[in-house]
Amino acid sequence: MKLRVVSSKKEITDLNRNEQLVHLAFRASNMDVMNLVQSCPRLRAVQIPPSYHETMSRAAQQFLEIQGVQLLKGDVWGHRKDIDEYYAIGEQIVNRISTLMSEGNSIEETVRKLQRETKLSEDLIRYILKEQVMA
Known part of the structure; x- marks a missing residue:
């Protein structure tokens, strides 16, 4: 299982359409969440750091829920994006x-x-x- 680490808004449009599990390492806006779901139609779960979860809009959370995408709280400890864009489980x-x-x-x-x-x-x-x- 691989978790795709996205560290900026600019990367959303370059994502593989088949991504199913994504970690957002930045504070995502409502538009970022919508763009993510549009870029990755097979998306099943999005993980965000706990501190970002506290400030994520209710609208973005509900949008993910309606789309059938689970919102997970968590970090990717020890991952270096410059070495690999995926965090392997x-x-x-x-x-x-x-x-x-x-x-x-x-x-x-x-x-x-x-x-x-x-x-x-x-x-x-x-x-x-x-x-x-x-x-």
């Missing part, structure tokens, strides 16, 4: 989630353990759990 993380769930851990316990082990955000772990493990 390895298959071992998905396998670890599956293992924890098959061992009888609750969703809450699984999320808590994975956050400690991987530094992924709670929302992103829940998204992976729903889309990859429980699907």
Whole structure:
């Protein structure tokens, strides 16, 4: 699973139309959100830093919801965009989630353990759990 990191408004129009998971590393306006959804019709989730989530307009949040796009809070720790524009979430993380769930851990316990082990955000772990493990 790959998370496309977008660090400026200018990059939105250059995105691949097939992007499904995007991290916005800038404070997006309503127009930026609309342009993102238009540029990526297969978009399923957008992750933004928690501090930006607090200031994101309700209209933009509702627009994403209407379009069927999940809004996730979180950061991409240790990612260097100059090296790769994608933040890779390895298959071992998905396998670890599956293992924890098959061992009888609750969703809450699984999320808590994975956050400690991987530094992924709670929302992103829940998204992976729903889309990859429980699907």
